[in-house]
Amino acid sequence: MLREAIRIFVVDDDEVYVARLGHYLSLNPDYQVKKFYSAKELSAALHEKPDIITLDYYMPDVKGDVLLNQIREISPETEVIIISGQEDIKIAIDLFKKGVHDYIVKDGDTEQRLWMAIQNLRENLELKKEVETLKQEVERKYTFQNIIIGNSSSIKKVFHLMTKAATTNITVSISGETGTGKELVAKAIHFNSERKKQAFVPVNVAAIPKDLLESELFGHEKGAFTGAANRRIGKFEEANKGTLFLDEIGEMDINLQAKLLRTLQEKEITRIGSNEIIKINPRIIVATHRNLQEEVAKGNFREDLYYRLLGLPIQLPPLRERENDILLIAKFFIDQFCKENYIDKKRLSSDAKQKLMNHSFPGNVRELKSVIELACVMSEGDEINEADIQINFKIIRSSANKNGNYTLKEYTLKLIQQYLDEYDYDVLAVAGKLNVGKSTIYRMINSDQLKVIKKRSDA
Numbered sequence: 001m002l003r004e005a006i007r008i009f010v011v012d013d014d015e016v017y018v019a020r021l022g023h024y025l026s027l028n029p030d031y032q033v034k035k036f037y038s039a040k041e042l043s044a045a046l047h048e049k050p051d052i053i054t055l056d057y058y059m060p061d062v063k064g065d066v067l068l069n070q071i072r073e074i075s076p077e078t079e080v081i082i083i084s085g086q087e088d089i090k091i092a093i094d095l096f097k098k099g100v101h102d103y104i105v106k107d108g109d110t111e112q113r114l115w116m117a118i119q120n121l122r123e124n125l126e127l128k129k130e131v132e133t134l135k136q137e138v139e140r141k142y143t144f145q146n147i148i149i150g151n152s153s154s155i156k157k158v159f160h161l162m163t164k165a166a167t168t169n170i171t172v173s174i175s176g177e178t179g180t181g182k183e184l185v186a187k188a189i190h191f192n193s194e195r196k197k198q199a200f201v202p203v204n205v206a207a208i209p210k211d212l213l214e215s216e217l218f219g220h221e222k223g224a225f226t227g228a229a230n231r232r233i234g235k236f237e238e239a240n241k242g243t244l245f246l247d248e249i250g251e252m253d254i255n256l257q258a259k260l261l262r263t264l265q266e267k268e269i270t271r272i273g274s275n276e277i278i279k280i281n282p283r284i285i286v287a288t289h290r291n292l293q294e295e296v297a298k299g300n301f302r303e304d305l306y307y308r309l310l311g312l313p314i315q316l317p318p319l320r321e322r323e324n325d326i327l328l329i330a331k332f333f334i335d336q337f338c339k340e341n342y343i344d345k346k347r348l349s350s351d352a353k354q355k356l357m358n359h360s361f362p363g364n365v366r367e368l369k370s371v372i373e374l375a376c377v378m379s380e381g382d383e384i385n386e387a388d389i390q391i392n393f394k395i396i397r398s399s400a401n402k403n404g405n406y407t408l409k410e411y412t413l414k415l416i417q418q419y420l421d422e423y424d425y426d427v428l429a430v431a432g433k434l435n436v437g438k439s440t441i442y443r444m445i446n447s448d449q450l451k452v453i454k455k456r457s458d459a
Helices: 015-026 039-048 064-074 089-097 110-141 153-166 182-191 210-218 254-266 292-298 303-310 325-340 350-358 364-378 393-404 407-422 427-434 438-446
Strands: 006-011 031-036 052-055 079-084 102-105 172-175 200-204 243-247 283-288 312-315
Touching: 006 015, 006 039, 006 110, 015 031, 015 110, 031 039, 039 064, 052 064, 052 110, 064 079, 079 089, 079 110, 089 102, 102 110, 153 182, 153 312, 172 182, 182 200, 182 243, 182 283, 210 254, 254 303, 292 303, 325 350, 325 364, 350 364, 407 427, 407 438, 427 438
Parallel strands: 006 031, 006 052, 052 079, 079 102, 172 283, 172 312, 200 243, 243 283
Antiparallel strands: none
């Protein structure tokens, strides 16, 4: 891998000495060296923000501390190495306190010491640049358009709300069916906010036993309970100054909800087994597939906590309500799968597109990805045909009903049943009206999901 050049400014009023150091450093082809003979010349070039400046502290036209402050103001990331004709311990200590990397006295070993100092700095500089590159990649990855693919009006509304959320620290509550991408939206908000350099800490409330969730969130001290062999820092502390994402918040035990409410109000926690109060300041984003208002009415969720968490609500639309986004997302998954598996690009046939558009996708984007990846494997050549789009309705119904997420029953069956009643149970007419495959309706009838009082022939 090619190493990026290190940009070095050599500054000294002694032209011979500048030429000597400049020539010596230029022996390394990875060093780009510029020479300056006055503080004025250096000041005019500081906007270039070099990686390293070697500086004679006793320049005749400007005092060393004034020049150093100027460097810090214009190019704060630049590392400074002082090269002085005088060995002054007091000044050296003061310069180190001001952030100077090294203080080298001019003598017969100056070049070698400078070479070693820059070599050590180079490793740190490359690490900093690598970290910065990774941060930029993360920020690009989590731009809203990279997180959610689509041009539908419902998704544009989501983008608008995400932008509002990212520019403030308001609590965000994300709701939507399973598989709509709630955690990805939470990450996008975090990585586009002022807190993006701090931690994003996700917690799936539904995946942690209720007896362990309190310790997971608030931490515990050694010996606080059986099995607590060491102190544990909780997720609230981990997310301090960053973002804490509480997924499936509707599954939290009602007794723990009271402690969560107090934590949010007071912005402080106490680890289990401790009396120490710890101040915290995480941004809170919650998500759920449940209707929390209904859970409040049922007594499963505290009303005061509900209003505390509501903040800026973002409702993620199910895939079936996103117009032609299904085909855009399908193309993305096809291209991604082909690239990751080193196979030639594939495209959807018109029949395959129609089959995807006719399906209600109760599993949403997660289901679409699974269907597309299987289709890429099953297809022959560069085209994915209708037969390659394999959808198992019985499995989908089973997964949709799990955890009380009745998406197919609530959004598809009721609509089809309504049209069947209206069109005197004419399956062909209903299939054409709703743009749903008639075989799909027959399967629902045969499995007693739809009530047909009077069956008519399609012939």
